[in-house]
Every structure is written in C-alpha cells, then in structure tokens.
Amino acid sequence: MSTRIAFLKGHGTENDFVIVPDPENAIDLPPAAVAALCDRRAGIGGDGLLHVVRSAAHPEARHMAGEAEWFMDYRNGDGSLAEMCGNGVRVFARYLQRAGHVTEGDIAVATRGGVKSVHIAKTASGSGSATGDITVGMGSALLPEGDVTVSVGARSWPARNVNMGNPHAVAFVDDLAHAGDLYTPPPFSPADAYPDGVNVEFVVDRGPRHVALRVHERGAGETRSCGTGACAVAVAAARRDGADPRVTGTPVTYTVDVPGGTLVITERPDGEIEMTGPAVIVAEGEIDAEWLENALR
Numbered sequence: 193m194s195t196r197i198a199f200l201k202g203h204g205t206e207n208d209f210v211i212v213p214d215p216e217n218a219i220d221l222p223p224a225a226v227a228a229l230c231d232r233r234a235g236i237g238g239d240g241l242l243h244v245v246r247s248a249a250h251p252e253a254r255h256m257a258g259e260a261e262w263f264m265d266y267r268n269g270d271g272s273l274a275e276m277c278g279n280g281v282r283v284f285a286r287y288l289q290r291a292g293h294v295t296e297g298d299i300a301v302a303t304r305g306g307v308k309s310v311h312i313a314k315t316a317s318g319s320g321s322a323t324g325d326i327t328v329g330m331g332s333a334l335l336p337e338g339d340v341t342v343s344v345g346a347r348s349w350p351a352r353n354v355n356m357g358n359p360h361a362v363a364f365v366d367d368l369a370h371a372g373d374l375y376t377p378p379p380f381s382p383a384d385a386y387p388d389g390v391n392v393e394f395v396v397d398r399g400p401r402h403v404a405l406r407v408h409e410r411g412a413g414e415t416r417s418c419g420t421g422a423c424a425v426a427v428a429a430a431r432r433d434g435a436d437p438r439v440t441g442t443p444v445t446y447t448v449d450v451p452g453g454t455l456v457i458t459e460r461p462d463g464e465i466e467m468t469g470p471a472v473i474v475a476e477g478e479i480d481a482e483w484l485e486n487a488l489r
C-alpha cells in the first residue's frame with residue numbers, strides 16, 4: 193500500500209460516504225480497512241465507502257467498460273458489499289465531475305447492479321462542484337411475493353418486499369417514532385426471510401404522493417437517507433395507492449422525505465425509476481497509511 197492515500201468525504205441527503213479514488217484499482221481495501229475508515233470515532237466516518245475505479249481495471253466491472261468508464265465499487269460501513277447505492281451513485285458522479293473526469297449532462301456509471309444513467313444538472317455558477325441536483329436512472333423495481341412481518345417491541349406490521357438491485361422491506365406505520373431506536377436490525381417473521389440481510393424502511397404519509405421514511409440499512413444501521421430505499425418506498429406506496437404507471441401509461445411521482453432531506457422519485461410507464469436529489473462533496477484529504485495498516489492488525 194502506498195504511504196499516501198487520497199480521500200474525499202461527501203453526502204447525498206446526509207447519507208455520507210468516504211470516497212477513495214483509485215483509477216487503476218491499486219489500493220487493497222479489505223472489509224476491515226473499509227470498516228476502519230467508516231468508523232465515526234476512530235476513522236473518517238461514513239455510512240459507506242465509494243471506491244472509484246476504472247471499469248476496465250476491476251474484475252467485477254470489466255464487462256461494463258464499453259458502456260461506462262467508471263465503476264462504483266460500493267461498500268457498506270461494516271465492510272460488506274452491496275449491489276447498489278442510490279445516494280452513492282449521485283455522490284460518485286459529483287466526485288467525477290469535481291475531478292474533471294466528466295462534465296455536466298449525461299454520464300454512465302457501472303455498479304454491481306448494472307450500468308446506471310446519471311444526469312448532472314447544470315449549476316448556477318457553472319462550476320457544479322458542490323451544489324445542484326443529480327438524477328439517476330435506477331432501473332425497475334421487482335416486487336417478490338411472500339408475506340413478511342416486521343416487529344419493533346410489541347408492535348408489528350406487514351412489510352412489502354421490493355428489490356431495487358438490493359433488497360428492501362417496506363412497512364407503513366402510523367408514526368415514525370414507532371420504529372424505535374433502530375440500533376439493531378428489527379426482527380422479521382419468518383425469521384429466515386432474509387438470509388442475506390435486508391434494508392428496512394418504516395414509512396408514514398405526509399400528503400398526496402408524499403411520504404416520509406426512516407431506514408435501517410443492512411451493513412450500516414440507521415442512516416439519514418437511503419436512495420434505493422426511497423425508490424422502494426415510492427413503488428410500494430404507489431401500488432398501495434392503486435397507481436401503476438406500467439398499466440396507466442402515466443408517470444407517477446412521489447416526494448420522499450428522509451431525515452437528511454428530500455428525494456423525488458418518478459416511475460415511468462416503462463417501469464424505469466428516476467431518483468433526483470442533491471450530492472455534495474464536503475472535504476478532501478489524505479489517509480495516513482500507517483494508521484490504516486495498524487487498524488488492520
């Protein structure tokens with residue numbers, strides 16, 4: 193490992209990430225290194241880590257190199273891998289823009305969940321370094337069958353399975369406080385419903401096509417936002433409300449408030465889901481490689 197490792201810190205609706213640019217995939221980032229970097233007291237701190245690698249240089253992304261130059265090698269804060277991170281893709285695109293690898297407009301980003309199309313909105317200043325919305329084509333949702341119940345204390349609710357490349361369980365509740373402290377993943381019935389873990393969203397209504405959520409993310413705990421979670425919630429809310437753009441031919445948009453801000457989710461008649469929200473880079477610096485090596489011992 194080299195003695196100087198550049199990093200940046202960014203967030204999307206306060207879902208925050210350590211960003212490690214590594215175009216040629218030269219930096220070894222085992223799960224323990226990711227967990228050390230994402231540690232909020234002993235490390236830099238983040239819900240997850242965005243390892244920025246050229247698709248051609250990464251064995252998991254080489255097959256996408258013709259479509260997308262850059263691969264988002266996303267890791268959860270505990271070091272585990274995830275298929276997709278919706279807020280992460282926006283922050284990843286903002287980093288590429290800031291680094292001069294891309295400009296405003298349309299780009300493609302490779303992820304474990306496939307190639308995602310991203311639109312970086314033009315900013316007032318024209319620099320686009322820290323402000324303005326980014327829209328991501330998130331693909332379509334799958335709604336696997338299966339009755340699942342999630343519990344917190346004495347309360348329990350039916351949860352809807354929604355797969356956005358990664359798994360989500362969406363429960364509509366009367367009060368977001370009923371989700372409790374969310375320090376640990378809430379239990380499910382059947383207990384083995386999610387052998388690979390799941391992201392759990394608790395949702396309340398705020399108005400017509402307007403909801404709010406709290407989330408317990410697999411591999412990260414309660415976070416201030418989850419982009420794939422907001423998409424899963426919008427689709428679950430639409431189906432609950434009897435709205436399906438694939439049937440009516442009319443796009444359906446939900447505003448989803450998260451503890452860290454607001455995301456706007458539109459499902460189109462072809463089933464494609466678009467998510468729009470902010471993405472901000474807040475700092476950059478250097479990781480002390482000796483500290484990281486010690487953290488791995």
Ligand SMILES: N[C@@H](CCC[C@H](N)C(=O)O)C(=O)O
Pocket residue numbers: 207240268273274275276277278279280358359391409410411412417418419420421
């Ligand atoms: N925060 C992300 C989701 C990150 C992955 C998730 N924790 C999982 O393990 O599936 C988002 O914005 O989508």
